[in-house]
Amino acid sequence: MISEPFVVEKARINQVSPITRVVFATAYSFIVALSYRFPALFTACFLSLLMVCLSGLNLFAVAKRLVVVNGLILIIWLILPLTYSGEPVLNIGPLTITRPGIILSAQITLKSNAILLAVIALISSMSLVTLGHALSHLRIPKKIVFLFLMTVRYIFVIENEYLRLVRAMKIRGFRPGTNIHTYKTYAYLIGMLFVRASARAQRVHKAMMCRGFKGKFYGLYKFSSTRLSWIFSTLMTASLIGLVFLEIVS
Amino acid sequence: MVIDGLDFNFYPGDHSGLIAPNGSGKTTFFHIIMGLIKPSYGKMEIFNKPVCKEDDFLNIRGKIGLLFQDADDQLFCPTVLEDVAFGPLNMGKSKEEAIEISRKTLDSLGLAGFEDRITYKLSGGEKRLVSLATVLSMKPEILLLDEPLTGLDTETRLKLIDILPNLDLSYILISHEIDFLTATTKHIYTMKDGKILLDDQSYIHKHEHVHQFGRIPHKHS
Numbered sequence: 001m002i003s004e005p006f007v008v009e010k011a012r013i014n015q016v017s018p019i020t021r022v023v024f025a026t027a028y029s030f031i032v033a034l035s036y037r038f039p040a041l042f043t044a045c046f047l048s049l050l051m052v053c054l055s056g057l058n059l060f061a062v063a064k065r066l067v068v069v070n071g072l073i074l075i076i077w078l079i080l081p082l083t084y085s086g087e088p089v090l091n092i093g094p095l096t097i098t099r100p101g102i103i104l105s106a107q108i109t110l111k112s113n114a115i116l117l118a119v120i121a122l123i124s125s126m127s128l129v130t131l132g133h134a135l136s137h138l139r140i141p142k143k144i145v146f147l148f149l150m151t152v153r154y155i156f157v158i159e160n161e162y163l164r165l166v167r168a169m170k171i172r173g174f175r176p177g178t179n180i181h182t183y184k185t186y187a188y189l190i191g192m193l194f195v196r197a198s199a200r201a202q203r204v205h206k207a208m209m210c211r212g213f214k215g216k217f218y219g220l221y222k223f224s225s226t227r228l229s230w231i232f233s234t235l236m237t238a239s240l241i242g243l244v245f246l247e248i249v250s
Numbered sequence: 251m252v253i254d255g256l257d258f259n260f261y262p263g264d265h266s267g268l269i270a271p272n273g274s275g276k277t278t279f280f281h282i283i284m285g286l287i288k289p290s291y292g293k294m295e296i297f298n299k300p301v302c303k304e305d306d307f308l309n310i311r312g313k314i315g316l317l318f319q320d321a322d323d324q325l326f327c328p329t330v331l332e333d334v335a336f337g338p339l340n341m342g343k344s345k346e347e348a349i350e351i352s353r354k355t356l357d358s359l360g361l362a363g364f365e366d367r368i369t370y371k372l373s374g375g376e377k378r379l380v381s382l383a384t385v386l387s388m389k390p391e392i393l394l395l396d397e398p399l400t401g402l403d404t405e406t407r408l409k410l411i412d413i414l415p416n417l418d419l420s421y422i423l424i425s426h427e428i429d430f431l432t433a434t435t436k437h438i439y440t441m442k443d444g445k446i447l448l449d450d451q452s453y454i455h456k457h458e459h460v461h462q463f464g465r466i467p468h469k470h471s
Binding site: 127129132133149150152153154156157200203204206207208209210211212213214216218219220221 | 326388
């Protein structure tokens with residue numbers, strides 16, 4: 001089942017307005033992505049860890065997510081130091097590990113982990129519906145927000161249809177293998193999902209027409225700014241200025 | 251041809267049921283009334299006015315509510331409040347009015363406190379009742395219900411049987427369950443060869459049934 005593992009209603013971070021969280025997560029991600037100096041990157045990692053710890057999320061679930069992403073980063077460590085040109089550090093047979101390659105890999109690792117941790121703490125901790133509403137308040141075009149919310153709404157319905165089809169395959173003894181029968185079956189499964197999604201879309205459109213839909217979408221939710229939101233905004237602004245300072249000065 | 255030479259009159263206060271085999275055109279009939287399917291020929295008058303173009307149907311869609319067979323087709327907004335308010339907002343109500351109407355409608359169906367619930371996380375029965383709320387919030391004069399009992403447990407079924415006859419509006423109800431139709435409607439129609447037939451008469455009939463201690467002579471109430 002598709003789930004939102006970091007959404008914990010009672011987590012401290014949920015007392016901060018979702019709009020504030022989206023704004024600062026975006027600004028923070030941009031600044032970290034554009035930083036190259038190690039003092040700034042190490043500070044960013046420390047700040048992101050602090051955000052995760054203070055947000056009240058399940059640290060084990062966060063660590064599990066980090067393992068997945070760092071698995072991909074490991075591939076970068078296997079390729080970049082060996083392929084990037086520059087001052088050699090070590091020779092292993094015909095392969096040469098270069099200093100710029102190691103530096104670039106370290107920068108990518110620190111940036112990715114810092115951004116990922118901050119996004120988990122600030123964005124993944126709110127439900128997708130709340131995120132949609134926050135985006136709508138940030139003047140993101142209404143159609144894009146509605147498309148996002150409709151996707152969130154129906155991805156679960158399509159997932160249920162997918163699970164029903166998979167169950168139907170299993171109870172009739174289907175065992176995937178490396179053969180034409182398996183490929184054909186998976187092609188049917190994907191094809192059937194598209195057909196069902198299309199039929200569903202037509203029915204939903206009819207239901208919308210019946211309820212007077214004229215192409216306009218309305219947002220009803222308002223977010224209030226709490227005291228914690230103001231404290232969070234002040235601390236985040238100071239942190240962002242600090243990161244920019246470290247990047248420019250050091 | 252699914253529907254052929256169909257002739258049907260419906261008057262204010264009518265509570266009618268429609269029972270017919272699958273594929274006989276019941277849902278198509280509802281979709282034609284709502285203007286979702288265009289008939290190849292024939293005339294239709296709704297609220298004493300002929301309707302044939304899309305503009306004609308736009309005006310009547312606020313007065314006739316259609317409850318779809320699958321609640322997931324009907325509920326497309328992220329939260330219950332937004333879904334119930336969607337109709338009133340389209341009808342030109344202000345946000346405050348739409349929220350007020352939605353809360354009242356949810357209250358009347360025993361769904362107070364459901365406003366901020368996420369629609370895809372509702373149970374089947376809750377989805378069905380919220381779907382009904384989305385239609386009722388538009389304050390229709392006529393309600394078309396397409397198999398409202400599908401996938402419902404006994405408790406929600408009884409709730410619907412309790413709610414429907416007490417609604418101050420006319421409705422046509424499609425169902426395969428004769429007990430449900432007799433409890434909630436005054437006339438029961440059937441469909442055959444694309445036509446609607448009134449089946450109001452009661453017939454004495456016998457059918458086989460199974461239960462414990464069936465050998466002992468007994469009566470059913």
